[in-house]
Amino acid sequence: MFNFSKNEKTIIAFLSTAFIVGSIVHYYKLNCAARSPNPAYLSEKDFKICKVININTAEEKDLIAIKGIGPVLANEIISYRENNGLFISKEEIMKVKGIGPKKYEKIKDFIALE
Amino acid sequence: MEKRPFLLISLVFLSGIMLASFLKKAAINTIIITAIISIIFFIVYFRNRVVSHIFLYLLISLAGFMRFREFNELPKNHIAFIVSKEPKSVALKGKIINNPVFTRRFDYYPELTFVLDLNAVKCYDKWADIKGLVLIKMYFYGDKTFKYKDNLMLEGEISKPKSEKGAKFNYEMYLAGKRIYAVSRVRNSDYIEKIENGSSVFDRIMESIYSIKNKLTSAILINLPPPHSGVLAAMLFGERQFLSSQIKDVFIKTGTLHILAISGLHITMLIFIILGLFKLIRLPQKVSYFFTIFILIIYALMVGPMASVWRAVVMAVFFLFGYILDKRIDIENIYGLTLFALLAKEPNYIYDAGFILSFVCIAAMIWVYPILKKLFIAGDGNIILSFLSDYILMSLSVWVSILPIVAYYFKMVTPVILIANIIAIPSCFILVSLGIASVFIYILLPNFGIIFFESVYFVDTILLYSLKLLSNMPLAFFRLRSFTMGFVFFYYAVLFLVLIGVRKKIVTFP
Numbered sequence: 001m002f003n004f005s006k007n008e009k010t011i012i013a014f015l016s017t018a019f020i021v022g023s024i025v026h027y028y029k030l031n032c033a034a035r036s037p038n039p040a041y042l043s044e045k046d047f048k049i050c051k052v053i054n055i056n057t058a059e060e061k062d063l064i065a066i067k068g069i070g071p072v073l074a075n076e077i078i079s080y081r082e083n084n085g086l087f088i089s090k091e092e093i094m095k096v097k098g099i100g101p102k103k104y105e106k107i108k109d110f111i112a113l114e
Numbered sequence: 115m116e117k118r119p120f121l122l123i124s125l126v127f128l129s130g131i132m133l134a135s136f137l138k139k140a141a142i143n144t145i146i147i148t149a150i151i152s153i154i155f156f157i158v159y160f161r162n163r164v165v166s167h168i169f170l171y172l173l174i175s176l177a178g179f180m181r182f183r184e185f186n187e188l189p190k191n192h193i194a195f196i197v198s199k200e201p202k203s204v205a206l207k208g209k210i211i212n213n214p215v216f217t218r219r220f221d222y223y224p225e226l227t228f229v230l231d232l233n234a235v236k237c238y239d240k241w242a243d244i245k246g247l248v249l250i251k252m253y254f255y256g257d258k259t260f261k262y263k264d265n266l267m268l269e270g271e272i273s274k275p276k277s278e279k280g281a282k283f284n285y286e287m288y289l290a291g292k293r294i295y296a297v298s299r300v301r302n303s304d305y306i307e308k309i310e311n312g313s314s315v316f317d318r319i320m321e322s323i324y325s326i327k328n329k330l331t332s333a334i335l336i337n338l339p340p341p342h343s344g345v346l347a348a349m350l351f352g353e354r355q356f357l358s359s360q361i362k363d364v365f366i367k368t369g370t371l372h373i374l375a376i377s378g379l380h381i382t383m384l385i386f387i388i389l390g391l392f393k394l395i396r397l398p399q400k401v402s403y404f405f406t407i408f409i410l411i412i413y414a415l416m417v418g419p420m421a422s423v424w425r426a427v428v429m430a431v432f433f434l435f436g437y438i439l440d441k442r443i444d445i446e447n448i449y450g451l452t453l454f455a456l457l458a459k460e461p462n463y464i465y466d467a468g469f470i471l472s473f474v475c476i477a478a479m480i481w482v483y484p485i486l487k488k489l490f491i492a493g494d495g496n497i498i499l500s501f502l503s504d505y506i507l508m509s510l511s512v513w514v515s516i517l518p519i520v521a522y523y524f525k526m527v528t529p530v531i532l533i534a535n536i537i538a539i540p541s542c543f544i545l546v547s548l549g550i551a552s553v554f555i556y557i558l559l560p561n562f563g564i565i566f567f568e569s570v571y572f573v574d575t576i577l578l579y580s581l582k583l584l585s586n587m588p589l590a591f592f593r594l595r596s597f598t599m600g601f602v603f604f605y606y607a608v609l610f611l612v613l614i615g616v617r618k619k620i621v622t623f624p
Contacts, residue, residue, distance in 0.1 A: 007393050018548055019562075022569035029568070056223075085301035088253050090221040113223040 120450030130178025193246035194295035201271035205236035270300035291465035369531030421469030478515035
């Protein structure tokens with residue numbers, strides 16, 4: 001019925017194999033998603049609540065929620081932001097007076113840029 | 115050599131460029147006088163082949179010297195003479211000359227990067243006519259969008275490019291090779307203004323090409339999770355910003371970073387696909403070659419100014435033109451012609467690691483591989499063994515040839531590359547063809563396209579898993595404390611002598 005050249009047969013075979021493999025992977029992924037644990041069975045203890053503060057928009061009351069930052073340091077951060085613009089990288093917070101490498105290591109997991 | 119004039123011409127031209135890069139302060143008058151004398155002697159000794167050739171090649175070398183000087187000459191009102199290492203607040207007016215790239219790095223605010231071709235700079239409330247290219251890094255731009263050939267006015271801090279502390283990579287020199295001598299950080303979208311959007315026909319064509327590229331890249335990012343989307347976007351469109359440093363590290367440690375850089379491997383696959391499709395629709399062969407050349411040029415423009423891409427595309431175009439004109443194809447001549455064409459266009463490619471690696475790889479395949487093949491293979495054996503041994507010898511030829519360059523730039527030697535390439539190269543072929551099929555099928559039939567992307571995910575998972583395993587093997591790679599340019603030249607001198615010696619032995623005792 002179909003008179004395909006060798007070239008055409010190669011392309012069809014390649015695309016068919018790709019389609020079959022892709023379908024198997026897609027089906028497997030959907031199956032895994034359906035079998036994942038129902039979040040309702042997990043208790044609150046299973047979740048580690050970690051509040052991250054956006055240092056580019058945070059006010060003083062948000063910044064002092066971070067362990068290691070008090071009212072003075074919070075104002076220094078806000079002051080730096082007003083004078084130098086928003087923070088481009090997390091490490092840039094070390095340019096704020098009162099925050100050195102040790103302080104940065106303590107707070108870096110609790111700060112974000114956006 | 116006469117049958118392959120372009121090889122010698124390109125090497126002589128290259129020598130002129132390299133001389134100019136060392137003798138940056140040589141008086142231009144001396145060069146002009148030498149050129150005039152060479153022309154006179156060439157004409158006088160025209161009938162004497164040897165003497166006239168010597169002066170001809172001297173002229174070509176001087177042409178390379180002059181081209182490098184002219185390319186790197188900066189006008190007096192260039193931004194390079196104004197910037198310093200200390201950031202300065204300025205306003206800039208200029209035009210975007212590339213496709214803006216959005217990068218998201220860990221612990222950094224998302225960054226939009228593009229190159230601005232300056233018209234004017236305002237410092238201390240006064241606009242001045244300042245020219246040059248500036249790399250703009252933009253943050254907090256809100257809802258504003260930027261594209262190729264947008265005319266902008268923006269405010270930011272400008273300074274000379276700085277390498278990161280302790281980094282071995284010289285960022286300032288890397289950007290200087292692209293004629294970028296300043297970097298500006300723009301932190302506030304309030305001070306960004308689009309002026310007007312005048313554009314030529316070429317600009318509008320490039321805008322359309324970039325727009326298509328962005329749509330095709332988006333199709334990949336929507337349908338594949340990271341890091342697989344990053345790998346495919348790099349392989350198909352040269353978009354490396356979606357690759358994490360951990361993934362790049364795996365490729366570097368196994369010596370397979372070359373499959374992420376669009377080069378001969380990818381272009382060959384692309385040509386097979388295009389010609390295959392034209393054969394399906396029964397297009398005459400020479401017409402299909404013409405269209406292939408056209409598509410390759412569009413593709414090279416889409417990917418951007420990457421040396422390895424242009425090397426592969428220019429060589430492919432010369433090959434295809436040879437077939438169209440029914441000329442005998444000579445790989446060495448085409449190699450020389452390509453080298454000459456690219457260096458004439460951009461002499462600063464001598465600073466580009468991708469350019470050097472690309473040409474050294476091809477040189478290895480043309481000259482080193484045939485010698486190793488004659489040395490290690492005697493007669494025809496089992497087809498599969500013969501194919502495997504050919505493959506390993508090709509890999510060995512390339513590895514031996516690029517070893518000093520990789521050691522110089524990456525301070526690393528990767529013996530595991532010989533095994534890694536057995537997996538990486540066929541995977542690259544499959545991923546490029548599957549990736550192109552998936553992207554285009556997704557655009558036409560999204561539900562089918564998703565299925566094809568799953569097969570890309572499958573192949574890429576196997577590739578990344580295998581490479582990760584190989585990179586963790588003992589003795590997979592060695593880090594070097596230093597590897598100077600002197601060692602590079604010494605290595606190639608020894609390699610050249612060894613190959614000449616081996617070749618003579620093979621000729622004498624076949």
